[in-house]
Amino acid sequence: MASKRILSLDIFRGLTVILMILVNNPGSWSHIYPPLQHANWHGCTPTDLVFPFFLFIVGVSISFSMYNAKKEESKRPQLLKKAVWRGLKLIGIGLFISLFPFFDFSSLRIPGVLQRIGLVFIFATTIFLYSDIKNIIGILVLILISYWGMMTLIPIPGIGTPDLDDPNKVLSAYIDFKLMGNYLWSGSKTWDPEGLLTTLPAIATTLLGIIAGVLVKTLDKSIIVKRLIIIGACLTIAGAIWGVVFPINKSLWTSTYVLYTGGWAYITLGLCYYIFDVKNFNPKITLVPHAFGLNPMIAYVVAELGAKLMYIIPINGTSLKEYIYQIMMNIGWSNELGSFVFAISYVVILYIFVLILYRKKIVVKV
Structure with a gap:
């Protein structure tokens, strides 16, 4: 019988939270790879599974x-x-x-x-x-x-x-x-x-x-x-x-x-x-979804609040998010790739946060 905590559930939860943060925070909503967009109405994309x-x-x-x-x-x-x-x-x-x-x-x-x-x-x-x-x-x-x-x-x-x-x-x-x-x-x-x-x-x-x-x-x-x-x-x-x-x-x-x-x-x-x-x-790379999977709610809440702050913090006549995004786009990426890299970068920043909680064995429960 399965009675102990199962690693697969934490990994599954962590991967889901990572994808949720990823699709919610593109560099530009006008430039997103199709699998990372919701279906226009009927239908189901990978994003609609989150x-x-x-x-x-x-x-x-x-x-x-x-x-x-x-x-x-x-x-x-x-x-x-x-x-x-x-x-x-x-x-x-x-x-x-x-x-x-x-x-x-x-x-x-x-x-x-x-x-x-x-x-x-x-x-x-x-x-x-x-x-x-x-x-x-x-x-x-x-x-x-x-x-x-x-x-x-x-x-x-x-x-x-x-x-x-x-x-x-x-x-x-x-x-x-x-x-x-x-x-x-x-x-x-x-x-x-x-x-x-x-x-x-x-x-x-x-x-x-x-x-x-x-x-x-x-x-x-x-x-x-x-x-x-x-x-x-x-x-x-x-x-x-x-x-x-x-x-x-x-x-x-x-x-x-x-x-x-x-x-x-x-x-x-x-x-x-x-x-x-x-x-x-259980290779070392599973630490990434595992850390997110143990603290899914705090990761999501911090991601949402951080995203809102980036929209309202002004810098050089624009928002902090737009300012960072334009710096990234100056590298010469395509619009979709630059938007995707921005989202990945945001996930990485949040990973540092949940990793600190993981290392300190802190699990934030609602």
């Missing part, structure tokens, strides 16, 4: 941290209380990042990455604590089918039949705008990729992670890899087939997106488990 991978890992971590404790029913209320408090802290940090550095509440974006993680963590933990594995699978299926029905069958007031090809003609956009008005993503102001209704299927992504965690926690080590990869392949194929009629879409977090990205998450975890926990392959 957020669901992180939620999947959250689910795996829930299984690992609470699997034994949940067996004692008397402990469940206390575990849930801690989970709710942790989720609320994540939401609070997300709102802080949104307001930083000017704290202008008129421009506040209520939804966000950490806000979604916080909500999903609370609901997914509740489901895990009070449901067995069969019920968790049933809830997962119910969410996917119900969400498909809501997004495709419910008429939208003032619009009528939903149109999944138009971000303003879907139920999720209508609900987000009605509840949060202008406090949405600045790129649209009428809908939000981390909105309220689309958080429902994001819970399903985390439940997939919980199920994977239970498998790793309870199955014999010899069959874990095979089981994860087979399940992952089935999920990916199912998502692609269903995607013909219910498009794979990150901003809508469609049920097909849950299956497709969840499948790739299973496959990735299976491969990582085989490499790092079965074959015990």
Whole structure:
């Protein structure tokens, strides 16, 4: 049985955080290599795997941290209380990042990455604590089918039949705008990729992670890899087939997106488990994702705050970010390569930060 902390999960988490920081911080948003961009609307690029991978890992971590404790029913209320408090802290940090550095509440974006993680963590933990594995699978299926029905069958007031090809003609956009008005993503102001209704299927992504965690926690080590990869392949194929009629879409977090990205998450975890926990392959280079994987939240928060500061700190009549980027571009790189090198450089700077925490054995928990 797998009972100890698994290296593969830390490596998987670290790689996901690295990619998240990388795609969020190009030198120029006008010059990005296609794989490092989100799909324009329908579809899925490698960048579109980042957020669901992180939620999947959250689910795996829930299984690992609470699997034994949940067996004692008397402990469940206390575990849930801690989970709710942790989720609320994540939401609070997300709102802080949104307001930083000017704290202008008129421009506040209520939804966000950490806000979604916080909500999903609370609901997914509740489901895990009070449901067995069969019920968790049933809830997962119910969410996917119900969400498909809501997004495709419910008429939208003032619009009528939903149109999944138009971000303003879907139920999720209508609900987000009605509840949060202008406090949405600045790129649209009428809908939000981390909105309220689309958080429902994001819970399903985390439940997939919980199920994977239970498998790793309870199955014999010899069959874990095979089981994860087979399940992952089935999920990916199912998502692609269903995607013909219910498009794979990150901003809508469609049920097909849950299956497709969840499948790739299973496959990735299976491969990582085989490499790092079965074959015990652990070269020095794995220190990079391992350091990020042990302190993912603080790495993400510092990255977001640092990026905002670079935009507002003035230097020679421009922002600090633009000033550094132009110096780098004077070397003679192509626009895309220069933008990519800037992002890599930012990851390296953050690696120094998390490496210091790693060396001092400091793990910052929310």
